[in-house]
Amino acid sequence: MSEIFNFLIQNEVLIYLLLFTVLLGFEVISKVPSVLHTPLMSGANAISGIVILGAIILIRSTDPENYFTLILASIALFIGSINVFGGFFVTNRMLEMFNKKKKNG
Amino acid sequence: MDKVLFLISAFLLVWGLRLQSDPASASKGNKYASVGMLIAIISAIIMPIENSHDNYSWIVIPIVFSASMGYIIAKKIEMTSMPQMVSIFNGLGGLSAVLLSFTEINKWLSNTELYPQFEIVVLLVSLFIGSVAFTGSLLAFAKLDGYKWSEKLTLPFQHIINLTLLFSIIFLSFLFIDNSGDTNYLYILIAISLLYGVFFVAPIGGADMPVVISLLNSFTGITAALTGVIFDNKVMLLGGILVGAAGTILTVLMCQAMNRSLLNVLIGGFSSSGSSSKSSEQGDIKEITDSDFAVQLFYSQKVIIVPGYGLAVAQAQKLCKEIQEVLESNDVEVKYAIHPVAGRMPGHMNVLLAEADVDYSKLIELDEANSDFKSTDVAVIIGANDVVNPDAIDDTASPLYGMPILKVWESNSTVVLKRSMSAGYAGVQNPLFFRENNKMYFGDAKDSLQRLSTELKNL
Numbered sequence: 001m002s003e004i005f006n007f008l009i010q011n012e013v014l015i016y017l018l019l020f021t022v023l024l025g026f027e028v029i030s031k032v033p034s035v036l037h038t039p040l041m042s043g044a045n046a047i048s049g050i051v052i053l054g055a056i057i058l059i060r061s062t063d064p065e066n067y068f069t070l071i072l073a074s075i076a077l078f079i080g081s082i083n084v085f086g087g088f089f090v091t092n093r094m095l096e097m098f099n100k101k102k103k104n105g
Numbered sequence: 106m107d108k109v110l111f112l113i114s115a116f117l118l119v120w121g122l123r124l125q126s127d128p129a130s131a132s133k134g135n136k137y138a139s140v141g142m143l144i145a146i147i148s149a150i151i152m153p154i155e156n157s158h159d160n161y162s163w164i165v166i167p168i169v170f171s172a173s174m175g176y177i178i179a180k181k182i183e184m185t186s187m188p189q190m191v192s193i194f195n196g197l198g199g200l201s202a203v204l205l206s207f208t209e210i211n212k213w214l215s216n217t218e219l220y221p222q223f224e225i226v227v228l229l230v231s232l233f234i235g236s237v238a239f240t241g242s243l244l245a246f247a248k249l250d251g252y253k254w255s256e257k258l259t260l261p262f263q264h265i266i267n268l269t270l271l272f273s274i275i276f277l278s279f280l281f282i283d284n285s286g287d288t289n290y291l292y293i294l295i296a297i298s299l300l301y302g303v304f305f306v307a308p309i310g311g312a313d314m315p316v317v318i319s320l321l322n323s324f325t326g327i328t329a330a331l332t333g334v335i336f337d338n339k340v341m342l343l344g345g346i347l348v349g350a351a352g353t354i355l356t357v358l359m360c361q362a363m364n365r366s367l368l369n370v371l372i373g374g375f376s377s378s379g380s381s382s383k384s385s386e387q388g389d390i391k392e393i394t395d396s397d398f399a400v401q402l403f404y405s406q407k408v409i410i411v412p413g414y415g416l417a418v419a420q421a422q423k424l425c426k427e428i429q430e431v432l433e434s435n436d437v438e439v440k441y442a443i444h445p446v447a448g449r450m451p452g453h454m455n456v457l458l459a460e461a462d463v464d465y466s467k468l469i470e471l472d473e474a475n476s477d478f479k480s481t482d483v484a485v486i487i488g489a490n491d492v493v494n495p496d497a498i499d500d501t502a503s504p505l506y507g508m509p510i511l512k513v514w515e516s517n518s519t520v521v522l523k524r525s526m527s528a529g530y531a532g533v534q535n536p537l538f539f540r541e542n543n544k545m546y547f548g549d550a551k552d553s554l555q556r557l558s559t560e561l562k563n564l
Contacts, residue, residue, distance in 0.1 A: 014334075014342075017339070017342065017343070018342075018346060021342070021343050021346040021347055021350070022346055022349075022350045023350075024119060024347065024350070025346060025347045025348070025349065025350020025351045025353075025354070026350050026351075026353075026354050028119065028122050028123045028126060028347075028351060029122070029126055029350070029351040029354040029355055029358075030354060031126065032126040032355070032358065033128065033470075034358070034362055034445040034446075034451040034452055034470075035128060035443075035451075035452045035455045035468075036125065036126060036127075036128060036131055036452055037315075037355060037358070037359065037450065037451030037452040038187060038188070038191075038450045038451060038452035038453050038455075038456055039125070039131060039135070039452065039456070040125050040126065040131075040351075040355065041191055041315075041318065041319050041322060041352075041355060041450070042187070042190075042191045042194075043121075043122070043125050043134075043135050043138060044122065044322060044326070044348045044351050044352055044355070045191055045194055045195050045198065045322050045325070045348075046138070046139070046142070046194075047118060047122065047138060047142065047326075047344050047347065047348050048195070048198050048322060048325040048326040048329050048344070048345065048348040048352075049142075049198050049201070049329075050118075050142065050145065050329050050333075050340065050341050050344035050345060050348075051198065051201055051202045051205060051325075051328065051329040051332055051341065051345070052146070052201065053145055053146065053149040053333075053336070053338055053340065053341050054205050054209075054329075054332040054333070054335070054336045054338070054341060055201070055205050056146065056149040056150060056164055057149055057152075057154065057336050057338065058205065058208065058209065058212075058336070059160050059163045059164050060150075060154050060157050060158065060159055060160060060164070061154050061155075061156065061157055061158070062158065062160060062212075063158060064158050064160055068208075068211070069208050069211070069212060070160065070163050072204050072207065072208040073163070073204070073205065073208050074163050074164075074166075074167050075167075075204055076200075076201045076202075076204035076205045076208070077164065077167045077168065077171075077201070078167035078168075078170060078171045079171070079197045079198075079200050079201045079204070080171075080197065080198060080201030080202075080205075081167060081168050081171035081172060081175065082171040082174055082175045082178075082194070082197050083175075083194045083195070083197045083198040083201065084142060084175070085171060085172040085174075085175030085176060085179075086174070086175030086176070086178050086179050086190075086194055087175070087179075087191075087194050088135065088138070088139040088142065089175060089176050089179030089180070090178075090179035090182065090187070090190065090194075091135045092132070092135050092136070092139070092179075093179060093180070094184070094187070094456050095131045095132035095135055096132060097184075097456060097459035097460050098128060098131065098132065098455075098456075098459050098465070
């Protein structure tokens, strides 16, 4: 019990951050018209590719001789970046269509 | 320096997502978020790391390749395949998290002097969720793309099997930690997690895939956040949690649009219930000829078009717009009634019609449409089925019962464009087709609309 207590105290800031981010995420999305569900899903998906930051940090702190880690992390970075870049580009393409139409109309 | 950059990027990600929830600012929001992401990537590349070896070529080459690949894919993809594409991208994100957690676990294991239990547990959870997101998304893709085998993966007692798998994953994780990281356990763990992803999605009907993808998307977000804990990176943590929370809310919103609970979707409501619905009753259907259809539309005052997935697969949105213009030149009022879950994903129809340059103000939502049908001469249903099924209102035995639908039959007459009499996605027959004031116009949506358009121009 005291271990859990200690853990909570040690990571106080982290836990606050978690709490507020969850609330923020709920709040930000809570009133979206269904029109935007598809682009939003695609946009949020692109953001979830932020996991590639981990790959970058991992590659940078790995010994240059450690090919096992380097290769795996590079593949992770490659695959994850497709998610990030593809996701943002395609979301942009979808949303541009909404915009184009608004200028005409 | 890098800390400030991370702060800016975190702000841009949150603000960008916020702007994306309003149609007027959505495009700007996506740009903010992508700039935020770019800043985050740059900061991760330049931030000072203790004992850094940099290895920049291992970083820059994959990024350049994937960025150009992502750009090309995003440019080439058909708007109709958007749901499939989001699921593939999400699967890639999941796989990336799996590889990363796996590599990181191996790194911790080779570090013999200490055995970091907390980190290993976090990484194992990330590994599991990432695997589920990966294989689950791939199966969701297969279902959306209509591969027949993907609907037949369900085993008997699927839910019991899934629970067993889940418990064995927890048990193996304990074994793995207890045996101070015997990698054999790790490989079995990954295999079972991947299998679980397949079985998790298998019993869920194809029509519910958007909900599943949104849920799996929030899973990927959670793995990103967990990895952020390991790498002690606040932006990863924040971005991941943000997507996790946003994905969850989006999932719930989609379920609400279909008037179903998330649990009901996950258990596979459509496939397991309601086969005894009364709508097996058949009647006579009436077909309408090309010229009759054209004349009827041409001399109407108000026409409402109800587009569905059939329109999307046939790529007929531009023809639809053409017909709209011909009718409007004859002072026929034309509107599009968009059901929240029409197509394969909420908002899917809006994107398609936007692609065909249909004016935004012509699209009306469920409630407005339902009060408009009474004053409508012809409601034209193009490749939609379940969203106009009257059973949803008056047949408690129907699996669709309770779903808000478009009451097209309240207009003077309805014409249904459909390839055949086969049932819709929910697998139930639609009594609308047998109603007195309904006529059928068979054929692929593109051919049908082409025929209609030619007739109209001859008038």
